[in-house]
Amino acid sequence: MAGSGVSRREVLAGIAAGAAAGMFGSLSSAKAAVSEMVWATWDSNGHPEYIAAFEAQTGVKVKLSYLSSEDAQFAALKTGTASDWDMINPSLNGSWRYIKAGLLEEIDMAKIPNAAKMYDVFKTTPKVLDASGKQFAVPYLWGLNPIVYRKDKFESEPDYTTLFNEKYKGQLAMRDYALESIGIAGLVAGVPRDKVFLMETKELAEAKKLLVAQKPLLRTYWQTIGDLTNLFATGEVSCAFSWRVPYDALKDKLAMGMAKPKAGIMGWCDCFAMPATLSAEKSEIGYKFIDYLLGAEFATQIAKIGNYATTSSIIRDELSKEQQAAIFVDDMDVMKSFMWPVAPENYSEWLKIWNEVKAS
Amino acid sequence: MASVLHRAHLAVPVAFILILGCVLPLAVLLVFSVFEVDLDAFTLVPAFSGQSWTQMFTNPVFTFLIGKSVVSGAGTALLAALIGYPIAVSMTRLPVLWKGIGSIVLLTPLYTGEIVRIYAWRVVLGSEGLVNAALKWLGVIDEPVKFLLFSPFTTHLVLLYNNLPFMVLAIWISAELIDKRLIEAARDLGARPIDAFFKVILPLTTPGLAVGVFTVFALAAGDMMTPSLLGGTSGATPMAMIDNLFGTAFDWPLASALSLSLLVILFAFATGFVTILLRFDGARAVFRRGAP
Numbered sequence: 001m002a003g004s005g006v007s008r009r010e011v012l013a014g015i016a017a018g019a020a021a022g023m024f025g026s027l028s029s030a031k032a033a034v035s036e037m038v039w040a041t042w043d044s045n046g047h048p049e050y051i052a053a054f055e056a057q058t059g060v061k062v063k064l065s066y067l068s069s070e071d072a073q074f075a076a077l078k079t080g081t082a083s084d085w086d087m088i089n090p091s092l093n094g095s096w097r098y099i100k101a102g103l104l105e106e107i108d109m110a111k112i113p114n115a116a117k118m119y120d121v122f123k124t125t126p127k128v129l130d131a132s133g134k135q136f137a138v139p140y141l142w143g144l145n146p147i148v149y150r151k152d153k154f155e156s157e158p159d160y161t162t163l164f165n166e167k168y169k170g171q172l173a174m175r176d177y178a179l180e181s182i183g184i185a186g187l188v189a190g191v192p193r194d195k196v197f198l199m200e201t202k203e204l205a206e207a208k209k210l211l212v213a214q215k216p217l218l219r220t221y222w223q224t225i226g227d228l229t230n231l232f233a234t235g236e237v238s239c240a241f242s243w244r245v246p247y248d249a250l251k252d253k254l255a256m257g258m259a260k261p262k263a264g265i266m267g268w269c270d271c272f273a274m275p276a277t278l279s280a281e282k283s284e285i286g287y288k289f290i291d292y293l294l295g296a297e298f299a300t301q302i303a304k305i306g307n308y309a310t311t312s313s314i315i316r317d318e319l320s321k322e323q324q325a326a327i328f329v330d331d332m333d334v335m336k337s338f339m340w341p342v343a344p345e346n347y348s349e350w351l352k353i354w355n356e357v358k359a360s
Numbered sequence: 361m362a363s364v365l366h367r368a369h370l371a372v373p374v375a376f377i378l379i380l381g382c383v384l385p386l387a388v389l390l391v392f393s394v395f396e397v398d399l400d401a402f403t404l405v406p407a408f409s410g411q412s413w414t415q416m417f418t419n420p421v422f423t424f425l426i427g428k429s430v431v432s433g434a435g436t437a438l439l440a441a442l443i444g445y446p447i448a449v450s451m452t453r454l455p456v457l458w459k460g461i462g463s464i465v466l467l468t469p470l471y472t473g474e475i476v477r478i479y480a481w482r483v484v485l486g487s488e489g490l491v492n493a494a495l496k497w498l499g500v501i502d503e504p505v506k507f508l509l510f511s512p513f514t515t516h517l518v519l520l521y522n523n524l525p526f527m528v529l530a531i532w533i534s535a536e537l538i539d540k541r542l543i544e545a546a547r548d549l550g551a552r553p554i555d556a557f558f559k560v561i562l563p564l565t566t567p568g569l570a571v572g573v574f575t576v577f578a579l580a581a582g583d584m585m586t587p588s589l590l591g592g593t594s595g596a597t598p599m600a601m602i603d604n605l606f607g608t609a610f611d612w613p614l615a616s617a618l619s620l621s622l623l624v625i626l627f628a629f630a631t632g633f634v635t636i637l638l639r640f641d642g643a644r645a646v647f648r649r650g651a652p
Contacts, residue, residue: 071608078402078610101402170506178608220510220592227589230479235488236509348399351609358596359421 033281036061037289040073040082041089044225044245044306045141045270053297060285068224069177070094071343077103077275085275086282087289092269093342095128095137104136105274111287112138114294114312119332122311128271137271139311140293141302144328144338145180145266148232148242151255158239159261160188164210169217173231173240176221178354179341180266184241185210193264193339200346204353211357221358232256248307267338269311303327386620393616404612412613416621425598426622430629433581436519437633440527440576441569443520448531448568449561452538463532466525474522478589481518485509510592518590519580526579527572534568534646535561563642570637577630598622 039046043066051062065084067073070091076082078101090098098104109115115123115138128137149158153171163172163184174181179197185207186196199207219237222228229246231237232254240246247258272290274283292298299310303319309327316329324330344350396407416422451462469477484490487504495501507513538561546556584599598618605615637643 069608071610074402075607075610097402215593218593220595223588230482234482234486236482236486348609348611351604355596355601355604356421358593359424359601 034060034285036063037086037282037285038063038065038084039087039089039289040065040067040085041087042067042270044243044308045089045302047305049305050298050301051292053301054289054292057292058285058288062289074098074101074103082275083277086278087286088273088275090137090271090273092122092125092127092137092139092142092271093340095271095273097343098273099128099130099136103276105276105278105283107135107138107274107290108287109135109138112291112294114291114314117312117314118294119311119313122269137273138290138294139269139271140290141308141310142267142269143244143308144260145241145243145268146247147259147261148240148244148247149257149259150232150238151257153238154257157257157259159259160184160241160263162239163241164188164214164217166217168239170219171238172214172218173220173222173228173237174214174218175228175241176223176358178350179343179347180241181211182207182350182354183266183339183341185214187261187263196264196339197342197344199344201349204349208353208357211353212360215357215360244307264339267340269340386623389616389620392612393614393620395613397611397613399610402610409613412611412617415614416617422598422601422618422621425596425601426625428596429581429598429622430625432516432519432587433577433626434629434633436516436523436580437527437573437577439516439520440524441531441573444524444527444572445531445565445569448528449535449565451528451532452535463529466528469521470525474585477522478518478585481514481590482509485514510590510594512591512594515587515591515595518586519583522583522586523576523579526575530572530575531565531568534565534571538564563640564646566637566640566643567646570634570643573637574630574634577633578626581626 037060039051039062041064046062046064046066048064055061065082067089073082073088073090074094074097077085077088077098082088090104095104118139122139122142125139128139129135147158147160147162149162154162162168163174174184182199182204183196186199186203187193188210189203189206191199191203191207220231222231222237222240225243225245228237228240228242229249231240232246232250244258247256250256272286272293274286278286294310294312294314296314299312299315302308302310303315303323303326307326309329316324319327319329321330392404393412394408394410396405396409396411397403398405447466451459454462472480482489485508486492487506487509489509491508492501492504495505542560542564543556546560547553551559582599584597584603587595587597588600589595599622602615602619602622605611605618609615638647
């Protein structure tokens with residue numbers, strides 16, 4: 001506190017404001033007590049301009065801590081190496097692990113007015129509840145992970161088998177991530193999309209065989225989405241299982257395409273959650289922040305710049321048909337053809353297979 | 361008070377830090393390696409289990425990765441020694457000013473961050489990069505040479521580039537310390553330049569060579585970023601696997617067993633290389649002269 005340059009008067013004002021917040025339930029008056037929060041999230045979800053309005057409204061600086069993987073986020077929380085994180089970003093399908101491990105603070109939905117505008121599928125999802133029905137996370141952002149490709153180098157729209165096709169040797173890339181890469185190999189091996197994340201040893205062995213055969217065809221495994229965007233921009237890769245980021249970043253410079261394979265589209269949904277160890281005053285700011293994430297300003301910014309949709313319908317009707325299509329909210333039936341990657345119970349077996357493929 | 365203190369006492373604070381910062385974490389790793397993991401509760405369960413060590417010795421992936429790391433480190437050290445030696449010896453012949461300039465030039469690449477260097481290499485070696493563009497312009501190739509980037513070649517080229525300064529500096533300092541009169545005496549007694557090199561210069565620089573080999577081997581064998589971001593699909597390393605096991609898989613016992621195995625094997629190889637080099641007569645002569 002002393003190091004942050006806050007004067008004695010401001011501290012006293014903050015204490016008084018905190019007391020008032022306690023008495024009257026006012027959230028805004030806790031402002032002076034917390035000057036900054038650390039939000040662990042994906043680099044694509046947390047551009048500084050997305051949260052500038054929140055910082056201006058509350059005076060709270062949101063420090064961004066970018067994640068490398070969902071698993072790394074879970075491990076960091078579990079092992080206590082992320083004690084400075086105040087707000088975190090579990091996936092909808094991964095939330096159960098955090099809830100089961102007791103890592104999250106219970107969320108009171110009554111404190112989030114904008115939650116009323118959430119699409120039903122996200123508002124009523126049981127994936128963010130514990131066994132007794134208490135809520136621990138709030139879905140706030142969703143989308144799909146397509147195959148991104150160079151239209152000038154492919155005659156027809158690629159599907160998952162393209163990523164295993166000898167003809168395209170040296171132009172392909174896969175993500176260095178067990179869950180999605182093995183899942184895709186499962187689909188190519190003929191496992192139906194609702195069974196892919198339940199694959200057992202025998203099916204996993206089939207998927208492994210495909211991935212080992214695929215390895216010499218790949219230019220590389222991509223590590224971060226920035227890394228993959230660089231690979232597309234420099235002409236190293238022309239087709240990859242991807243996020244939409246390289247498409248958006250390069251579509252004005254190169255003939256970029258985005259394919260949604262019929263075998264199943266990997267959907268993703270990010271949640272907001274707070275660590276169980278969070279102080280009361282920081283969790284009050286956390287509630288204001290999740291309300292902001294479900295509000296119009298964040299939705300507008302992230303639709304405009306990042307081409308992502310929030311889980312709230314708050315700005316949907318104000319968008320043109322093209323703008324709706326760009327963020328996949330023109331036809332909400334798309335949700336039904338999604339696959340939601342979920343870490344299965346035998347996930348350690350998946351990880352071992354992935355390591356064996358990479359070391360093969 | 362001052363008389364109670366011996367010169368050897370100066371090493372006490374460093375020894376204390378070493379024990380605290382190195383031996384203790386290793387002891388913790390050893391303890392973790394026999395624990396078990398409860399994946400339902402995501403907790404480490406104290407136990408005395410040989411499970412992770414059994415996996416270490418039975419799963420060929422671990423042996424392959426550690427072996428790959430040893431070969432990679434040894435290959436880089438050998439190449440760095442072959443290339444670095446002539447550079448280091450020629451630096452001893454330079455005027456003092458140029459020696460200063462030479463050492464600055466040698467170290468300049470190390471001032472840039474590793475990630476910056478990695479992306480710069482992608483620009484140089486990529487399909488549409490500088491080397492391919494030049495070869496195309498010269499009419500040597502029609503299609504870009506793909507193995508320049510994302511191959512074991514790239515990994516070892518960059519490991520060599522990154523670690524060469526450590527080899528050159530170590531040999532250079534050793535070569536500077538040679539009493540020039542010994543070389544003159546050898547020549548006066550009829551030794552050809554090549555004989556003077558093999559009988560005087562090379563033996564007397566083996567301590568520097570040994571330090572260079574030890575350093576470059578350790579740095580190259582333990583690198584994770586270069587193979588991962590420039591080695592393409594061949595970029596798997598034991599370091600990345602340890603990172604994966606500690607982070608993603610929450611398998612701390614196996615990660616600990618792998619870390620300890622890697623450490624022991626790399627240390628054994630590095631010590632082996634250095635011991636062999638220091639058994640040469642030249643190295644013994646250097647150390648004898650340095651003794652009180």
